Amino acid sequence: MEGRAVVREAHEARVRSARERFFVRGDDAVDGVASLVLRSWSRCAEGGIDFRAAVDRDPAGRAMLAELRERSGDLLGQAGGIMEHVFEQIRASGSMVILADAEGVILHSLGDPDFVGRAQRVALQPGATWGEAVRGTNAIGTALVEQTPIEVCGGEHFLDRNGFLTCSASPVFDPHGRLAGVLDISGDYRNYQPHTLALVRLSVQLLEKRLFEHRFARDLVLAFHTRPEYVGSLQEGLIAVSCDGQLLGMNGAARECLGGAVGESPGRTLDNLFRLSFGTLLDRAGRDPASLLAVELRNGQQVYMRLKTSVPMRVEAAPARAADAPAARPRSAAKPCQGVTLDDLATGDAQLQLALDRGARILGKDIPLLIQGESGVGKELFARAFHHSGPRRDGPFVALNCAAIPENLIESELFGYSGGAFTGARREGAVGKIQQAHGGTLFLDEIGDMPLGMQARLLRVLQERSVTPVGGSAQVAVDISLVCATHRTLRELVREGSFREDLYYRVNGLTVTLPALRERSDIRRIVMSLLACEAGGEGEREVGISEEVMSFFERYPWPGNVRQLQNVIRVAVALLDEDEALILPRHLPEDLFGTDEFDGAKGVADDTRREASWPAAGGHGVPATASLDEIELQAISQAMRDTGGNVSAAARRLGISRNTLYRKLGRMS
Incomplete structure (x- = not known):
């Protein structure tokens, strides 16, 4: 942390000097900031933007935001699950994940409550325009102009008021190469993380692949x-x-x-x-x-x-499918999630089998299913398997995450709206999720987070078996099977008054509880199936896992459940060098060992840090006559000493990947 603070202070000093020369002295040939940032400063200055301007709150109204979201429907639909996954990786870090359209209007965001409150004070919120011509240099707007990934830290923002932010953004292109929007992670500048831009770029690659497969399904x-x-x-x-x-x-x-x-x-x-x-x-x-x-x-x-295949696999569901499938050879392809059934999820774990058996008994019966379990245990996967196991398998499966949709939009998402329902609405209106699920299954994830007003309307739909779109008067008959999920205890929410008791009894026909990963007896089979999924793109290369790592996996408590395990295996596979085919402790993410949740992790943690001692390289100074190789050697040696031989930490400090550092260390030995 001390080293990071020193780097941040040095960066702040460089940027302060650059701002002084550019904004006060009018010098447009300054150093201390990236060329992309300097080009943006010049555009903003030529455009007449005042870097001292006060906060300009311009979020679009509900109607306009609904129209903009409708125009970017494919982008939003494919980005939702990815944003949730990214947010899970950065939760509690004082940041937020943001999706904006091609004009820089923020369509959707997920973030830590404390930081979201600060962000709203500068209008970093859905409906606000963060195009460069409006907000000056910022990651969202500048990434759209430059059409390349960009990081804007602290004082690099054109407007003084945005100097507390650090933002990493990457443009998103549609299947025809046109600019579709931008994905961004924003946070407090004091909490800057050097890997954030890489996470954004990887997420955009996944989003663009999803958009392509959806468009050409x-x-x-x-x-x-x-x-x-x-x-x-x-x-x-x-x-x-x-x-x-x-x-x-x-x-x-x-x-x-x-x-x-x-x-x-x-x-x-x-x-x-x-x-x-x-x-x-x-x-x-x-x-x-x-x-x-x-x-x-x-x-x-x-x-x-x-x-x-002409029927693409859903990216967000395939890993979860693999987690509950029997063990497979790592290079085998995962089964498309469209065909997952309850039988496919049976892996021998007693607690999971109880939930499967109970769910199977109500197939084809008009009994709502409520799935409970911690975040990341695979509740949506279970819901899909329930749908594909019953007589409605040929009908639609329509999912809505009640916690991921802004409160002012969930009504139109769920019930749809009629033409002319509000200013800016589509002339022909829009069909809501309930109508889309007619003849099939409606899955309401995180139903415990549904606003009370929406709960009353949903109850009426379940009672009357019909839905009335927003702004309409005619009722439309619907035939749906209802499956709900929550990681919260609905009974407690009823007692607190945040969930209607009458709706609770409507959705709670049968309750099944999915076990947490730490409680399951089939972790080895889950690990091998996830490994098959993550290593499936390696051609004929087979990837294995050491017994030491497997034993650690069986002991670790997995607070993030299957979702966390999937991420760990994905990182481990990515860190394998081309000539490596066995996952060892050194390939595991370092943050597994950064908590006191489990003392049994110590042995593996120690193994990841078991490196040779690093001799000093002639003091802290670098001779003026030093060659580039000598300077590189000095920097690497210093980083290894400062981090106690921890390769991952040293790589982050040097701003390179761990694999690159390993190769450089090999040349030094």
């Missing part, structure tokens, strides 16, 4: 990369084609590999890109769908390709 999708191990990863190129081989779209990685926006040219076919004909490719892929095909581009470059 009914088309053929080809995944490829110049390196076989990257097929199936977030770095893979994706091409959507029609049944007759017409190119429909490409993701950014495909455009970069193939050159330009060739995929959007009218009349283009797959034959214009590859030497192998479309028909031949389909024939070869059909013989062995799981295999990689070596295909030559028209420019002579070879890529490895796989034909993906």
